[in-house]
Amino acid sequence: MTRRSISRRSALAGGVASGLAAIGGCLSEGGILNGSGGSDGPMIGVLEDRSGEFALNGTAKWQASLLAVEELNADGGVLGEELDVYDPDPQSDNQRYQELTREALNREGVDALWAGYSSATREAIRPIVNEEEQLYFYTTQYEGGVCDRTTFAMGATARQQLGAVIPYMIEEYGPRIYTIAADYNFGQISGDWVRLLADEHDAEVVGEEFILLGETDFGSTINAIQGEDPDFIASMLVGNGHANFYEQRADNELDVPMASSTTMAQGYEHRRLDPPALEDMYVGVNYMEELETDRNAAFVDAFYEQFPDADYLNQEAQNNYFSIHMWAEAVEAAGTFDQETVIAELEDGIEVEAPEGDVELDPETHHMTHHMRIGRADGEHEVTFSDEQYIEPSFLHEVGCNLPDDPEQTQYEPDEFYDEI
Amino acid sequence: MNGYELLNVTFQFLESFAFIVLATVGLAVIFGMMGIINLAHGEFILVGAYATTLSAHQGLPLPVAMLVGVVATTIFGIVLERTIIRRLYGRLLDSMVATFGISLVLVQLTRILFGNSIDQVSTPFGAISYGSYSYSLYRVLLAGAAIATLLVLYILFTRTAFGIRARATIQDEETARSMGVDTDRMYMSTFAIGSALAGLTGALYAPARASPTPEFGSEFLVDAFVAVVVGGPSVLVGTPLAGGFLGLIEAFFTFQWTQFIGTVAMLVAAIVMIRLLPDGFSGLVESVRTSWRESE
Numbered sequence: 001m002t003r004r005s006i007s008r009r010s011a012l013a014g015g016v017a018s019g020l021a022a023i024g025g026c027l028s029e030g031g032i033l034n035g036s037g038g039s040d041g042p043m044i045g046v047l048e049d050r051s052g053e054f055a056l057n058g059t060a061k062w063q064a065s066l067l068a069v070e071e072l073n074a075d076g077g078v079l080g081e082e083l084d085v086y087d088p089d090p091q092s093d094n095q096r097y098q099e100l101t102r103e104a105l106n107r108e109g110v111d112a113l114w115a116g117y118s119s120a121t122r123e124a125i126r127p128i129v130n131e132e133e134q135l136y137f138y139t140t141q142y143e144g145g146v147c148d149r150t151t152f153a154m155g156a157t158a159r160q161q162l163g164a165v166i167p168y169m170i171e172e173y174g175p176r177i178y179t180i181a182a183d184y185n186f187g188q189i190s191g192d193w194v195r196l197l198a199d200e201h202d203a204e205v206v207g208e209e210f211i212l213l214g215e216t217d218f219g220s221t222i223n224a225i226q227g228e229d230p231d232f233i234a235s236m237l238v239g240n241g242h243a244n245f246y247e248q249r250a251d252n253e254l255d256v257p258m259a260s261s262t263t264m265a266q267g268y269e270h271r272r273l274d275p276p277a278l279e280d281m282y283v284g285v286n287y288m289e290e291l292e293t294d295r296n297a298a299f300v301d302a303f304y305e306q307f308p309d310a311d312y313l314n315q316e317a318q319n320n321y322f323s324i325h326m327w328a329e330a331v332e333a334a335g336t337f338d339q340e341t342v343i344a345e346l347e348d349g350i351e352v353e354a355p356e357g358d359v360e361l362d363p364e365t366h367h368m369t370h371h372m373r374i375g376r377a378d379g380e381h382e383v384t385f386s387d388e389q390y391i392e393p394s395f396l397h398e399v400g401c402n403l404p405d406d407p408e409q410t411q412y413e414p415d416e417f418y419d420e421i
Numbered sequence: 422m423n424g425y426e427l428l429n430v431t432f433q434f435l436e437s438f439a440f441i442v443l444a445t446v447g448l449a450v451i452f453g454m455m456g457i458i459n460l461a462h463g464e465f466i467l468v469g470a471y472a473t474t475l476s477a478h479q480g481l482p483l484p485v486a487m488l489v490g491v492v493a494t495t496i497f498g499i500v501l502e503r504t505i506i507r508r509l510y511g512r513l514l515d516s517m518v519a520t521f522g523i524s525l526v527l528v529q530l531t532r533i534l535f536g537n538s539i540d541q542v543s544t545p546f547g548a549i550s551y552g553s554y555s556y557s558l559y560r561v562l563l564a565g566a567a568i569a570t571l572l573v574l575y576i577l578f579t580r581t582a583f584g585i586r587a588r589a590t591i592q593d594e595e596t597a598r599s600m601g602v603d604t605d606r607m608y609m610s611t612f613a614i615g616s617a618l619a620g621l622t623g624a625l626y627a628p629a630r631a632s633p634t635p636e637f638g639s640e641f642l643v644d645a646f647v648a649v650v651v652g653g654p655s656v657l658v659g660t661p662l663a664g665g666f667l668g669l670i671e672a673f674f675t676f677q678w679t680q681f682i683g684t685v686a687m688l689v690a691a692i693v694m695i696r697l698l699p700d701g702f703s704g705l706v707e708s709v710r711t712s713w714r715e716s717e
Contacts, residue, residue, distance in 0.1 A: 051529075052636070055537040183681065209679055216630065216640055219436055219556065220675045220683070223429045226554045240538070241640070243631035251544040251557040251629075272632040274543035311536060 042077075042337050043084040044069070044324070045104035047115035052092025053214060053239045054117040056267045057316060061139065062087060063307045064317035065114060068324035070306065078328045079337070086110055092117070094124040101125040105132045111337045112137065112327050114320055118238065119143060119186035123411070126151065130409050135339040137327070139319035141261060141286075143189035144367075144395050145414070149407035150343065152366045154323040155316065158193040159395045161261040161284035164372040166197040166234065168387060169259045169282060174231030175203035178256075180221060180245070181236035183210035190236040190261060192414045199420040206230050214241040218248045226254065233258045235281075243269050250277040257282065264288065268312035270381040278377040286370035287318040287356040290383045299355040322354035326361070347404045364402045367393035425552040430676040432556040437668035439563035442660055443626070444641040445648040446570060447619035449656040452649055454591050454611050457506065457516045461524040462645060463638025465616055467531060469494040469623025470633050477542045483628065486542075490624030491617050498616020502609050510608065524638075531635040541632040559629060566625055567664070570618065575657050577614075587611055647691045653701025662702035667691065 046065040049058030069083050077083055086108045090097045097116060104110045105128065112135045116122045122138050129136045129150065136151045144157030166177075179194050181187030187210055195205050207228045209221055225233065235258050237245055246269055249258075257280035264270045265285040270278045289300055289312060299321070303313050329352065331337055334345040347363045357371040369392045373385040399412045448462045459465070473490030477483055501523065509516040546558040578584035589597040590607040598604050622641065627633060648667060652659025670690045675683030698705050 051532060051537075055532075055634070059537055210681070211679075212681055212684070214640070215680060217436070217440075217680065219433050219560065220429075220680055223433075223554055223556070224679075229553060240631070240634055240636070247541065247544065247631040248557065251548065251559070252555045253548040253550070254555065269631070271540075272538055273541055277543075277631075309536070311538075 041081045043110050045110035045113040046087040047090050049092040050089040054092040057117050060314045060317035061320045064321040067306050068321045097121050101128045120184050137323045140316050143186050145412040147401035148409045149403050154319040156286045156370045158190050160391045162193050165259045165284035167201050169232045170201045170203045176206045176231040178207040178225050178230035179234045180209050182238040183212050187236050194234045216241045216244040218245045222252050235260045246277040265315040270377045275381045276379045279379045281377045283375045285375050287315040289313040296355045322352050326352040365396035434672035435564035436560045437671045438664045439567040441644050441648050442567040442664035443622040444645040447615045448645045449660050451615035453654050453656045460520040463642045464524045464527040465619035466623040467638040468497050469620030470627040473624040473627040487624035491620040494620025495617040499613050502612040528635045538632040538634045542628045544628050651694050653703030655703030658706050659703040
């Protein structure tokens with residue numbers, strides 16, 4: 001069954017409608033009426049989804065960004081100036097992302113940009129970011145491999161996440177893996193990483209299915225998994241539609257354990273779905289709201305004090321939060337908002353006190369070394385953490401990415417470097 | 422294909438069939454009987470799903486909560502008909518723009534009122550197990566619900582005085598009125614039935630989905646519009662044939678390859694169907710009937 005969602009716009013084939021919607025969007029969200037045209041102070045762009053397929057993931061990213069800006073401003077601003085935010089809602093729509101990115105760069109002239117949940121979005125706007133040589137922070141956990149002189153990838157990569165959770169699962173449950181992943185660049189490349197990690201640990205991928213974004217029917221997928229009877233499922237499902245897999249897994253009484261890089265820490269499925277849908281889900285994360293440290297408790301309190309109605313404080317929200325503080329530190333150290341100077345400052349190496357723990361920027365690759373944990377949900381959806389490791393973004397080092405010496409703008413993929421895939 | 426796999430593909434077919442029929446039937450009644458293309462159809466389903474889920478969270482047993490969902494959507498439909506839709510009868514394009522607008526407002530209003538998602542109600546009944554496989558019993562039973570819905574509609578529109586008046590109104594409003602039929606009330610009632618059916622779909626699928634979101638209705642739209650076109654103007658003939666045909670194609674290709682291929686196959690089949698049968702299945706049935714009559 002075709003549980004894809006179509007936007008009403010395409011349903012109406014409405015050039016007119018989308019034009020009107022775009023104008024409406026401008027009027028209500030920022031630009032023409034209450035834009036920052038009057039302010040000459042520093043400004044950052046925060047483009048995060050608050051509606052559409054990724055609203056559940058993006059809303060907290062937006063909120064945590066505003067919290068970071070609020071804290072900076074309460075503390076005297078950045079370089080003594082109050083920080084402004086350009087933050088219209090891109091509505092999980094890549095075309096709208098491209099339009100808004102141009103707005104942010106060309107009209108608003110933002111000093112730094114945080115934008116996008118999915119890898120498809122990142123790749124849709126990166127050409128614009130590259131063209132303008134814009135300092136850009138992408139904060140979602142992702143497949144890895146982006147080696148780009150003005151882009152800083154703040155999330156953990158597949159190598160860091162799957163590298164933590166897949167070997168653990170092979171050890172714990174056995175070597176037969178069944179991969180299900182979203183059918184776009186993120187899911188496909190993550191699937192390659194699972195194969196590679198399986199090969200490194202003498203395990204085997206016995207089945208693989210790539211599933212369209214927005215799909216909500218998993219009856220045949222579950223039957224196919226039952227036919228193979230794997231030791232565990234590697235799930236890189238993405239977005240709200242795919243959450244139905246977990247619901248239907250419980251409904252079908254399929255009790256194969258699952259490993260993931262995408263679940264719980266982003267779309268808080270363990271809070272939204274009735275137990276035991278997520279029972280025996282193991283996810284490789286650098287952050288979840290449930291982490292029990294004093295520093296995190298303070299962060300969670302501050303977040304819910306600012307946004308009492310917020311649903312969940314997810315991993316990507318934390319990444320937005322610490323990276324805005326990190327950028328502000330770099331600006332203070334550089335003494336200017338000039339983007340080239342700030343990039344040079346970041347490339348000198350920088351460490352921040354993030355809620356997940358102290359993390360360092362890796363100057364060569366523009367990625368972060370993260371505290372990776374394995375979060376497990378039990379039959380009541382209580383999350384516990386184990387196996388904390390401090391993991392470097394190693395893949396880009398292996399392929400020779402060294403941005404201060406060789407300022408390129410590419411994305412490396414694992415199948416170009418490993419024969420095992 | 423062994424026996425268990427045959428069961429797999431049968432259950433997948435039943436689930437496809439139920440989804441297509443239930444997604445379509447409310448839209449088909451409003452379009453087929455009234456000539457209104459309701460682009461807010463998905464949001465009628467949304468109202469049914471939210472009313473069901475929220476009242477189940479209030480502690481109502483699931484069947485009662487589903488009834489609340491249907492009633493709420495019906496009332497919602499009547500209010501909308503009285504205030505907006507009734508001004509748009511006979512104005513196809515205007516009704517599309519108006520219902521499109523209603524849909525945008527409803528999605529955003531839902532987001533403002535209830536946030537990005539509400540907690541789900543879990544699926545009842547558990548699974549049927551066979552060999553190494555299992556299938557959700559509730560999803561299989563939905564096919565029964567779809568057939569029951571079609572039967573009730575059949576009786577309502579062919580065997581009751583109300584059905585005859587409603588069809589008379591649709592066929593020839595002037596004559597119906599001169600025969601003493603309150604056509605205004607007929608339109609309202611038909612719209613209410615269409616709304617109730619959409620509400621029923623929302624109510625039935627509320628527990629079969631991960632937590633409902635403001636976009637809940639949009640996932641029904643593709644199947645609903647494709648099936649209305651493939652089925653043609655007659656609800657009672659077109660909807661089950663379209664559901665059976667498209668469901669069979671989707672289930673077979675999904676079983677043989679993957680869900681993605683199944684979806685592609687279903688949409689390709691729909692395109693071919695529209696090319697060969699511009700009036701859909703009900704047009705085909707109608708022309709077969711006519712040629713029978715002529716040969717007699």
